[in-house]
Amino acid sequence: MPEFAAIAGIGQTEFSKRSGRGELQLAAEAAKAALDDAGLAPADVDGMITFTLDPSDEIGLIRCLGVKDLAFTTRIPGGGAASVATLHQAMAAVTSGIAESVLIWRAMNERSAYRFGQPMVPQQGGVVNVAGAGTGSLLWCMPFGAQTPATWESLAAQRYMSTYGVTNADLGHISVAQRKHAATNPAAWFYGKPITHAEHQQSRWIVEPVLRLLDCCQESDGGVALVVTSLERARDLRQPAVRIVAAAQSIPFDVEVISNYYHADLTVMPEAQGVARRLYAQSGLGPKDMQLAMLYDAFTPQVLKQLEAFGFCEPGEAKDFIKGGNIEIGGALPVNTHGGLIGEAYIHGMNNITEAVRQVRGAAVNQVKNVEHVLVSCAMAGAILGKV
Amino acid sequence: MSADDSAPAPPTPASSAIRPDPVFTADAVFFWEGAARGELLGQRCAECLRLAHPPRPMCPHCHSIRREIIKLSGRGTVYSWILPHHPPPIGFSEPPIVALIELHEGIRLVSNVVDVPLERMRAGLAVEVIFAPTRGGHAVPVFRPEQGGAHA
Numbered sequence: 001m002p003e004f005a006a007i008a009g010i011g012q013t014e015f016s017k018r019s020g021r022g023e024l025q026l027a028a029e030a031a032k033a034a035l036d037d038a039g040l041a042p043a044d045v046d047g048m049i050t051f052t053l054d055p056s057d058e059i060g061l062i063r064c065l066g067v068k069d070l071a072f073t074t075r076i077p078g079g080g081a082a083s084v085a086t087l088h089q090a091m092a093a094v095t096s097g098i099a100e101s102v103l104i105w106r107a108m109n110e111r112s113a114y115r116f117g118q119p120m121v122p123q124q125g126g127v128v129n130v131a132g133a134g135t136g137s138l139l140w141c142m143p144f145g146a147q148t149p150a151t152w153e154s155l156a157a158q159r160y161m162s163t164y165g166v167t168n169a170d171l172g173h174i175s176v177a178q179r180k181h182a183a184t185n186p187a188a189w190f191y192g193k194p195i196t197h198a199e200h201q202q203s204r205w206i207v208e209p210v211l212r213l214l215d216c217c218q219e220s221d222g223g224v225a226l227v228v229t230s231l232e233r234a235r236d237l238r239q240p241a242v243r244i245v246a247a248a249q250s251i252p253f254d255v256e257v258i259s260n261y262y263h264a265d266l267t268v269m270p271e272a273q274g275v276a277r278r279l280y281a282q283s284g285l286g287p288k289d290m291q292l293a294m295l296y297d298a299f300t301p302q303v304l305k306q307l308e309a310f311g312f313c314e315p316g317e318a319k320d321f322i323k324g325g326n327i328e329i330g331g332a333l334p335v336n337t338h339g340g341l342i343g344e345a346y347i348h349g350m351n352n353i354t355e356a357v358r359q360v361r362g363a364a365v366n367q368v369k370n371v372e373h374v375l376v377s378c379a380m381a382g383a384i385l386g387k388v
Numbered sequence: 389m390s391a392d393d394s395a396p397a398p399p400t401p402a403s404s405a406i407r408p409d410p411v412f413t414a415d416a417v418f419f420w421e422g423a424a425r426g427e428l429l430g431q432r433c434a435e436c437l438r439l440a441h442p443p444r445p446m447c448p449h450c451h452s453i454r455r456e457i458i459k460l461s462g463r464g465t466v467y468s469w470i471l472p473h474h475p476p477p478i479g480f481s482e483p484p485i486v487a488l489i490e491l492h493e494g495i496r497l498v499s500n501v502v503d504v505p506l507e508r509m510r511a512g513l514a515v516e517v518i519f520a521p522t523r524g525g526h527a528v529p530v531f532r533p534e535q536g537g538a539h540a
């Protein structure tokens with residue numbers, strides 16, 4: 001059995017607000033780009049992983065790519081919480097010998113075909129199946145006017161903010177840093193469009209007193225794909241191999257992905273704490289060994305809670321940690337150096353993984369010097385990627 | 389009580405209420421049936437007597453599937469709160485204050501706080517339940533600041 005797994009290829013479509021083509025086509029284009037990047041043929045693929053929420057069918061994608069003999073498929077629940085968990089399962093499949101070359105994809109027309117940011121009120125009286133969506137929000141939130149991801153996130157975040165005296169002005173420093181990164185990333189929707197802190201504070205309230213417009217990720221069209229294989233095989237392929245040093249998932253009791261209101265203390269993120277514990281135990285590394293972090297940033301408060309859960313700072317200190325350029329290129333811990341889901345695109349967390357890969361390869365547009373290890377987290381799952 | 393998949397028939401034709409109806413799922417029918425009668429109900433394990441919210445078919449502590457429905461105090465405190473501005477919530481003429489309410493029994497509910505200016509909203513604000521009609525003739529529990537002199 002292979003001892004280690006590695007990311008051998010990454011691929012993506014352009015990120016837009018209107019792709020002008022179907023989601024299966026986005027998936028196929030991103031997948032082919034990732035295979036080309038690795039120098040592998042579609043016939044080499046024998047495993048496939050995506051989100052339960054992804055609209056493209058495995059067979060449909062196989063028929064596009066010409067995958068010859070698939071040995072393994074799985075889908076991961078929890079919306080964006082599935083993103084880094086795909087690496088975890090790909091690593092498990094490769095190191096157990098179940099599959100040799102695992103294709104991971106996520107592709108969606110989440111702006112032009114449907115909008116995650118708009119109210120999702122179900123049919124009157126209908127019985128709603130929310131399995132896999134990562135939330136009980138439909139049932140318990142809709143009749144009270146909490147009908148969007150921004151509201152669901154804010155209701156938990158407000159407790160964190162009132163406990164530690166975090167204001168929306170504090171959150172603005174995250175948006176400013178990420179838009180600065182996006183401004184020099186040609187793949188980013190907000191390429192060439194940095195913002196000032198004053199502009200953040202002038203943007204309209206989405207959910208008072210937590211989120212302004214510029215605290216929210218985008219709604220995007222696009223696709224991202226990755227190819228995971230054994231480290232031994234990846235060494236012989238086209239790109240520098242990026243080792244999956246550690247990968248983990250953590251879903252503690254009573255935690256939900258977003259309508260996450262029922263665990264004991266909403267000022268902490270037990271799922272990210274669990275991921276941190278597992279990643280650091282697997283790798284023997286700690287927060288001081290990370291040169292960068294890619295943190296799921298659908299909304300800015302999530303960045304604060306992940307910084308604390310992964311031990312980059314103490315509880316309640318993240319609002320100060322993010323200031324003074326600390327999370328920008330050249331700072332102590334650059335975060336989301338491509339612009340993140342806020343500045344580049346919202347491909348459900350997958351584009352934060354591809355940036356981690358580029359940083360380890362030394363091929364990022366906003367390259368950080370001397371990268372040995374990058375943490376990538378979607379709170380319920382995480383990975384440490386490293387140089388070979 | 390036995391849960392089933394069907395929503396109860398609306399008790400009366402819809403009034404002028406525009407609030408969205410609750411979503412009925414098997415394990416939560418009792419909650420909304422109670423709300424329609426003006427009662428705030430909770431699920432308690434019939435074996436180990438611990439409360440569970442959201443409702444569920446098995447007790448996570450003792451694994452009994454025997455459930456009791458009990459009447460809750462309807463009193464608690466605000467745990468967190470928000471005011472959703474954009475996009476405007478469907479079914480509300482003005483954005484409602486959405487809050488997590490921590491009931492005295494120790495469980496949390498997503499609800500609204502009404503009859504209170506935004507400036508008064510804070511963690512720990514004492515509240516009590518009242519009921520608000522929905523467009524299909526059902527009702528949901530919402531909360532207002534505890535009236536002076538009231539005791540839990």
